Every structure is written in structure tokens, then in C-alpha cells.
Amino acid sequence: RADERAGGEASTPLSSPPESSLRLMLDWYVNPSHGPIIIAQQKGYFRDLGLKVTIETPADPTAPPKLVAAGRADLALGYQPQLHLQVDEGLPVKRVGTLIGTPLNVLMVRADSDIHQFSDLKGKRVGYSVGGVEEVLLAAMLNHSGLDMDDIEPVNVNFALTPALLSRRVDGVTGAFRNFEPAQLAQEGVDGRAFFIEEEGVPIYDELIFLASTETLDEKRPLVSRFMKAVEQAAMWIVNHPDESWTLFKSYDESLDNEVNHKAWEASIARFALRPAAFDTARYRDFENFLLDRGVIKKRVPVERLAEDVNAIGS
Amino acid sequence: MTRSLYLPLLRLILATTVLVVLWQLVIFFGAPRYMLPAPLSVMQTLVTQWGLLWHHALVTLGEIVAGFLCGTLLGAGTALVLSRWAFLRSTVLPLLLLTQAIPVFAIAPLLVLWFGYGPGSKIVMATLIIYFPVASTCYDGLRQTQTGWLDLASTMGGSANRQLFYIRLPAALPSLASGLRMAATAAPIGAIIGEWVGSSAGLGYLMLQANGRMQTDLMFAALIMLLVITITLYFTVDRLCRLAMPWQPDHAGRYALLNGEMT
Amino acid sequence: MTRSLYLPLLRLILATTVLVVLWQLVIFFGAPRYMLPAPLSVMQTLVTQWGLLWHHALVTLGEIVAGFLCGTLLGAGTALVLSRWAFLRSTVLPLLLLTQAIPVFAIAPLLVLWFGYGPGSKIVMATLIIYFPVASTCYDGLRQTQTGWLDLASTMGGSANRQLFYIRLPAALPSLASGLRMAATAAPIGAIIGEWVGSSAGLGYLMLQANGRMQTDLMFAALIMLLVITITLYFTVDRLCRLAMPWQPDHAGRYALLNGEMT
Amino acid sequence: MPPPDLRFESHTSDGLWVHQARLAFGDRVLFDDVSLSLPAPGWSCLLGRSGCGKSSLLRMMAGLSVSNDAHLTMVDASHHPFEQRIAWMGQQDLLLPWRRVIDNVQLGAVMRGERADPDRAMALLEKTGLGWAARRYPQTLSGGERARVALARTLYEQAPLVLMDEPFAALDAMTRLDIHARACELLSDRIVLMVTHDPLEALRLGDQLLIMRGSPARIERVLPPEGAPPRDPTTASMSRHHGELLTALTELSA
Amino acid sequence: MPPPDLRFESHTSDGLWVHQARLAFGDRVLFDDVSLSLPAPGWSCLLGRSGCGKSSLLRMMAGLSVSNDAHLTMVDASHHPFEQRIAWMGQQDLLLPWRRVIDNVQLGAVMRGERADPDRAMALLEKTGLGWAARRYPQTLSGGERARVALARTLYEQAPLVLMDEPFAALDAMTRLDIHARACELLSDRIVLMVTHDPLEALRLGDQLLIMRGSPARIERVLPPEGAPPRDPTTASMSRHHGELLTALTELSA
């Protein structure tokens, strides 16, 4: 810990920096959505920039932000809609980078079901994972099609989205990722039909973002900045070398090597943020308004409290 | 009688106070609010959200009670069967052990898929979680019967079944009670895991929900409801077990054991 | 002696076969592959991914053993303390009950926060999960000493401590053994929960990964590793417990109980 | 099963024969090829030094496990294996703490799934002087009271063969005299084998006295004073027999 | 503590007094305001009908709980409360199944945290005829053997007051005679109070005989034949005393 702090303070862009360690907590087990991080690790981009990154995975996606806030990790992966809630509840975290800058969330139904448009969901069971805002997003989409929550039966399936759909225990699932769940369904010989969330009345947002603690950010900003640089390099390299990148990705962990991941990888390449550090103020303001209107959060906060461009301030 | 009923309650209240003080201390020494809310704010939530909490608590209570009953009946039944037919034991016991060694939550997703998202899967989960502890304590209890009693019973021409029911079973009651008390604290855990894996109502559902929304005070309020359920269940079971053993010293007064008998 | 060692093993193998056949049957009757992989494909994975599985299994094994030791020592210690100082019991027991009634995984994030992502938090989790069952079975065992023995000891001028260690404790050994056997099956569950909350190694981690990726065969392979660990632990504990009770009939032969003594 | 030994037929025409009884614990042979006959009806008293194997013999006759090197054959008057019901009263009272005294007495009926007969149980308790304790739990009884409950339980069984292991050892002299008379009356039509340490008791009740002695032990048969049991312990004949028996026991055990 | 009752001082100058003993279970008063004195050194034998409260009295003297309505005062020769160590042998043998026979004998030393004395324990086992069983577990012993182990355990305690509840009831006549002599010798310098049901045994061993009778019970003192214990049971004086004692017991209990 001491060497990390020393590294953080002593670093200057010019001299080759001493290696500093950085603990990153993913939102979930390693999957193709984490591509740039894994590639940066595998290609040694972090090392080149003097970072020694350790990657940890939780079982509960709501834990990483808390652990960052508590100083147990330096960076965590989170979701933008979630961030608004967390800040509203006083969690000292903010967005410092973007991994995937578009929504991935879709509402999936089976292609062989009788649900052809969103309003067909009336009277159906919809599974979701508790992410905090998923119900809100679902409600917004339903309102958009002239329905409300009472018209469906929501079931918390706690991240087992595909099996729930496959076994027909539910008619649709929300919170599915458009790059991953379709591939998973296809693997089992089932076609899915996706309703894209942004087409059903939800403002566009960043799906996967990096979070850091506001309390230690000043100290860690140079490290975070370097981290983003490496992620950027990796994202670029993936776009340039789609096939090679898959080979490199699956070499991270032998259990990654399967057909579903391969398909998902191909579907993910177009989704990676090419400018991870860059930050769009309007997106955060609009989404905050959206949540405020629905009473999910209680108050408005300055956008700077929610997110920042680590390269814009300091260093 | 009344005194013996109120005294444990008083102690419980004392214990709770100690716990709350500890809790406040932990907060004082820097557990952040978003991980551990202050007792007071939890109390507030308990009052303001009472309707919601009560509604979900009822759902969970039903699952717990059903699971407890199924689990103890199955567990005690297995123990009886195993001690009645000893040859079964050699194959069934390892099988039981194998199934117990599988963490319930590892197969929880499977259970949900088979038993649906309704109370069924939660009851199954609660049943599973207490089944083995109950079966194994009961079985251990049933094995430790004083052999003299069994000898006597067999000279009287007592069939194996009657020996089981009239000798082994009453002799094992203290062990059974021990198993049931433990089951009373484990059954709620089973129901909550079941709700976490998939549900649309219940305290576990509420806790997950609140956790996702960072409403830690609501989450802890739900936890407190769960605690109250668990403790009520425990004391009910404890009392019933005592009532089932009127010859035991706890009941008959401490001087009943003049002749050095087993208590 | 050798016969008594190999027989349970044989039975275990038999039981496993039964289980595998059942498993295959379930698949036959339509459990889809994404829920339950075929035994054969799990075996295959077990072979091809052996290195991976072994690596993670070692991590988990360490956590389990450490957790088991801590949990049983703490649990048995608590039981001893409670039965030594009866006045503590009235306040400490409800406190214990309260803490037991809190599902471990509800406070798991707090534990991870305090004990980190290393093996520490997993050991704590395993410890917590077995602590109460061990403490309560031991305590129940310690309470049920034949009063005559205690009377005798007190006329001999035996201090409360010596009565505890030389009379109550040996008399409670069968209950202790019962508690330890149960702990042996519960400790792995604790370690796995700990790994699920956050880790980068261990069978629990592997299972989660595999589960999330719908690699059910890898998940089941990890589950089987866990089973083997659990069962080994169980039989080790069982054997040690028997060795600690040389006067018990299981060991001394079935005819030792001529005079109708407690077995 | 070996053919019945005809030697024994000579001294009683009716009754029960025990043949080729053998008991050993490992290398220690307690008795081997021991035989005895019990008249029916009649009361046999078994005497012998502590640890010579009396309780074990009774257990073996009751069909209970004693050692893996234990064996005997029991045949009745017509040389058939004796397979009738046996009432066994162990050296310990073996009262069940969760059954009230009266329920302990009726345990046999419960065990066989028969209708219990509370009136008879109560009558037996009255006879053993414990009518007042019928509703108590056995834990609250004195040692002698417990022994009497165990006796009542044994008497409740209506088995043709009654095996009793020191049934009166925990009773005071007076109560004992009383109970002797009752037991004699109640068991007059059974085959009774009783272990006792009190020579006077044996002389008072026995139709024959069996003395177990030696290593490995053998069983000697001694005849009691004339007269029908229970005999008056204060007669001169009793005193003489008592003296003789004591001397015999001392010699034998030397 | 009430002032010592001076009445008792007259008949022995040294020893132990029990005053104002009271025992009741609910409404049933077993004895009330009972007093007795035990000579030191000396052997007192307590006789009485089954259930009259003998075991309870011994338990009370040993400081064990009996009932919540139980009380007595014990004072020594100088009227001070008797607070010395007591060796108690209950009506049951209370052997610990997990300790070998020799370890059971030495239990007292373990309990007091003293150094155990295996040689003395072994010598006592030899004296009770159980040297060969020292390494066995008590479960494998016969009833009489267990009783003798319990006796050895009691003798191992070197307490000035020894309370024994029917210690020899499970022994055969011969072993009993043998053990009587040993016990007399080993306990010659102690205050012994022994419950027994055998009048002969009481006459043989007692320096005084205490007879408990009535309801609520009172204690009568009877003097034994002349001569130092253990007395020969075959003398005429013994026979006469035996007859007298039996008659007395019968009358008293009527």
C-alpha cells in the first residue's frame, strides 16, 4: 500500500514511472463486455504505463461501488443508472471513465412467443435482476407503450436471466445485455427477440462506467488517468484486430473459451467506448432528470458530483 | 410458570440492547452509513414502512413455517427409518452426506427452475437446509439409547418398531430438541436464500431490492423483521420441546434427580 | 480395523453410483443441458480442466480447514464458558441466538469490507456458519450430564472447572462429535459463500464464473471437487471423534455393554 | 442343536433344561459345557461369587447378547427348544424415566402391542407397597422403591419362565420378608430362576439351590430345608441349613 | 446456626453431631428435627425401611441437594460447624465410563487437582480383589465388581467422615465377609456412617446401630454386641442380637 501511494504522488508524465498497484473490481464475472480491460492486461498496456492492475470479481454487482467507497478497491465497474441512486444515497463515488458508452440493456423475449411488440407484454411475467433501477426502467418502457407495472407480473430472477427464459418460467427478461444474452440463447437453439431500451422511451446512458471514491480521487487521479489511457489503447486495438483480439481475450482464462463468448465478443466490439476518459455532461443531466421525474431520486446534484473527465482537472 | 415465561423475554430485551449499543459503536468507529445504517434511522424506517415490511414478512413467515415443518418431519423421519432398518444406513447415510455437501445455493437456480418462482422453491430450500442437520442429530440421538432398555424391551417381545417408538424415540428427545432448535434458526436462512434466487415477494426479495437501491435502512429493517421471526420460531420450538418432556428437570424442578439419573 | 476403514469407502462409492444413475435419469427425463449437464461431460471437464480445478480446490480447502478449526474451537469454547458460568448463559445465549438469526450472507459485504478479499473473509464466513450449530449442540451436550456424577465430583471437592473438564466434557463427547460432524458439512458452505461475495480464486469463484457463463459442466466439476473435500473432511472428523472415545461400543465391540450402561 | 442330554431326565420329570452353556470373554472362559435343570413350577436360587457369571448366564437364557463367544441350548420337558416368553429382571432396574411408575409396570403390554391392564398393574403396585407412587416419575423414587417397581413390572409379565437378577438386594429386611411372601404366591405356577447373594433368602424361597463355583465355573445343586416356601427364617432347621450353606460356600470358594 | 444442643454431649465426648435435620417433599414430611451423633472414630450403621429417607439423609450430610425443603446442621466435637472433607458413596456406583477402573479409583485426586497416587489406588483395588481389572473400562465389569470399584474409590478419599449408601448390597456372602474385614481395617480411624439393609452386617460392623422409623421418621440408637468389629457372625451373642434386632425392626415398623 505504501509503495502505491508513493508511486501515485511521485509520478510525472515524463520520467518512466515506478510501478503502482491498482485494484479494479469488475461488476460481475469476466465476460466479453470487459474486453478492453482484459486486453490491456494481456497486452501489457497497464504495465507499460507503470500500473500493476489486480482484477477482482464479485458475485453481487451492487457490492463493487460500496467497496470502492470503503477504500477496498481503487476502481469499480458500475452502471450509470445505478450511479445516480448511489450518489443520491450519499455514496462517495463518481464516474471517472466509460467502458461501454451506450445502453446494452434490452428486454428479451423468445422469438417463438406471441410477444411481437412491447404492448403484448400485458399480463405476462417479466423477469429482472435486482439492480435497483431496472424496475424503474421497465416502468418507463411500459408507460411508453401505454401500460404500467400492474399490467405485468415482475419476478426477480437474480441474474439467471437466460435459464429463466429458456425454461419459460418467465415470458420476458429485462436487464439482458444485447451483446451477450442473444448469443447464450442461440447456443441453446432458441432465438430471442430484443426490445431496445432506448427505443422504448428511456434516455441513452453509459452502460458500464468506472467508479472511484471521491475521497481519494485527488490522490489517485494520475493513476486513473494512466489507467484510462491503457483502456483506450486496448479498445482501439480490438477494433483494429477483431480476430486476434478474440484469441487474446480467451487466453486470459481458459474457461472463457467457448462458442457463446466468441459470438458475444463479436457483438461487443462495436460497443466499447473508444474514448474512455471522455465525458458527456448532457447524458448525465438528462438521465438525472429522467430519474427525478419518476421520483427514484430525491434531489438534483451538480454534474461534477456525478462524473468527471480525469484528464480535464489537475495533472 | 409466568415467571419462567417472562424471564427469557427480559433477557432477550437486554441482549438486544447490548447488540444495539455494539451496533452504534461500530458506526461510531467508522462503518460507513451506506453499509451499516444507524439504529435510529432503521427504527424510523421500521415505523414508516411498516405496511410494506409486514406484507413481505407474512410471505416469508409462511415459507419458513412450511419449510420448518417439512424439513423436520422429513429429517426426523429419515432418522427413524435409518435407525429402524440399520442395513439402509450403510448406503443411505453416505448418499445423504453427499447431498448435504452440495451447497443449497449451488443448486438453488435449478430448484427455482423446477419449483418455480412461487413459495414452492423457497419451502424446498428451507426444507433442504434443515433436513440434514435434523436428520443427523436425530439419528445420533436415536443411536445412543441405553442398551439395557432395549434389552428389556426385546425380552418383553417388543418388535423393532415398538422399540423405536417407545424406547429409542423418547430417549432421543433431548437430541431431537437440540436438532429442532438448530433447525429453527436455519430454516429462515433457507427461505431467504430461496427468495434471493428468484421471487416477487418476501423479506429476502425486499432486502435484495433495498440493497440494489442502496436503501440500507430498509434492508436492515427487513433484517430485523427476519430476526424477530427467527427468534419467535426458536422460542416457540424450545417451549414445545420442553412441554414434550414433562419428566425433564427443567420442568419438574431441580431436585427431581435424587437418584443420579440422567437429566 | 482395515475392514472398518474400507467398508464406508465402498459404501460411498456405491452411493455415488446410485447418485450418478439418478442424475443420468433426471437428464433422461428432460432436464435441459443448461440446467444439468450429463455426468459424462462433467467427467470430461474434470479431466481436461484438472489443473484449473486443482488450483482453485487448494485455495478453498485451505479456507475450509481454517474456518472449521476456528469455528469449532470458538463454538466449543463458547459452550464450555456458558456451561461453566451459568449466569452468563442467560444474557449470552439470546445474544448468540440473535447473531445466528442474521443470515451470514446478509452481512457478507460488511465482512468483506472488514476482512478484505483475501482468504480472511472466507475463513470468517466459514467460522460464522458453523459457530452457532457447534456451540449449541455442545452446550446441549454439556448440560445433560448425569447429575450423580456431578454430585460425586462435588463431594470430592472438585472445582467447577475440574468438573467441567473431567466430567461434563467427556460425558458430552458424543454430542460434541455430533456437532463436529455437522460442522464438517457446513464449513465448506461458508467458504463458498465467502468466495461468492468476492474473490479471485477458489471453487466458489470458479462455480460463479462457470454459472454466469452457463458452463454448467465446469460448474458441476467444481461442485464435485467440493463434494470430495467435504466428504473427506467429514470422514476425517468422524474417525477422530471415534478415536477420542475409546470406551464407546463402536470401538470396543458390541458386547461391551453388559450392564446396560449408556452407550 | 445337539440332541437333548438324557442324563438330566432322571432327576425331574417336568421343567426346563439348559445344556452346554458356554461363555468366554477372549481367553477368559467363565464357564463351559455347564448344564442345569429347573423344575416347573419351582423356584431355583442361583448363588455364586461376584463376577462368576451369574448375570451373564441369565442374560444368555433371556436371549440377550453377552459376548461373541457365548452359547447355550434351552429345552423343555418334551426336549423341544424352549421358545416361550421369558420375563427378565436385570441387575439394574431399567425404569424408563419418561413413563410414570404405573406405565413402567405396563411396559410389556405396550411392547407387545397388547391392551394394557391398568387394574392388574395397580394391584401389583399395591402388593409391592407402592400404590401411592403410581403416578410419579421413577426419578423421584428411592432405590428400594425403584427395585420394587421393577419387580412389579416383571410380575406383570405373565411369562412361564421368570429370570430375576438380585431382585431384592436393595430392600430392607422387613420389606423383603413381605415381598418374599407376595412373590412366592404370585409366581407359584412359574419356573423361576433368581440370582441372590443372601443365603437365607435362597433357603427361604428356593425349591432348589444352585451354587456356581470354580474357574471355569460349574453348577452344584443343593437341596433346601423341607417345607414349602416361603419358609420361616427363625426355625431351627433354617438356622442349621444356613450354617451349613455358609460353610459350604466358604469351602467351595476357597 | 442454632447453638449446639447440649443434650448430646452426654453420651459421647468426641465425634460429630447432626442437629435439626428436616426433609420434606411438598406436604410429605420425611423427617423433622431429627438429631444423631456419630462417635469418632467409629462405625454407625443406619437401618430403616425402604423409602424412609436414609439415602436422602446421607446426601444432605454430604452437602448435596435433595429438596428445597431440606436442612440440617453438622457440628464437630468443639461445636464448630463440620467443614472437613467428606467421602460419599451413593446408592449407585457412579463409575465414569470413560475412565479405566484405576482412573475411576483416583478420581478424587484429579478432582482436587492433587497428584494421583496410582500405587495406593492399585493397593486398594488389590484389597477389594480387583487388581486384575485395573486397566479395564467399568462397562465390562459385573455388578458386584462395579460396587467394589466404587468402594475402592471411596477408600481412596482420605476424608475423616465417610458416608456409604448400601455399599455391600451387590456382593455375595463370602466376598462380603472378606470386604468387611478390609473396610474395618482401612476405616478404623474415621467416622463412618453406613446405610445397610442387612441386620447381620450392621451387627458385625457397627459401633452403634441407628434405626430410622416412623412417619415423620425419628432415629433410635441400639447398641451392638460387645467385642470389636468385625465381629464373628457365628457366635451365640450375634445370633441372639440378630433375633432381637429382627423382632425390634418388625415391631417398630408395624
Ligand SMILES: Nc1ncnc2c1ncn2[C@@H]1O[C@H](COP(=O)(O)OP(=O)(O)OP(=O)(O)O)[C@@H](O)[C@H]1O
Ligand atoms: N424429588 C422427589 N420428589 C418427591 N419425593 C421424593 C423425591 N425424591 C425422593 N423422594 C421420596 O423420598 C423418600 C425417601 O427417599 P430415599 O432415597 O431417601 O429413601 P431410602 O431411605 O434411601 O430408601 P431405600 O432404602 O429404598 O434406598 C422416598 O419415598 C422417595 O419416594
Ligand SMILES: Nc1ncnc2c1ncn2[C@@H]1O[C@H](COP(=O)(O)OP(=O)(O)OP(=O)(O)O)[C@@H](O)[C@H]1O
Ligand atoms: N464385555 C466384557 N468383556 C470382558 N469381560 C467381561 C465383559 N462383561 C463382563 N465381563 C466379566 O465377566 C464376568 C462375569 O460377569 P457377570 O456380570 O455375569 O458376573 P456376576 O456373576 O453377575 O457377578 P455379580 O455378582 O458381581 O453381579 C465378570 O468378571 C466381568 O468382569
Ligand SMILES: [Mg+2]
Ligand atoms: Mg451380576
Ligand SMILES: [Mg+2]
Ligand atoms: Mg436409599
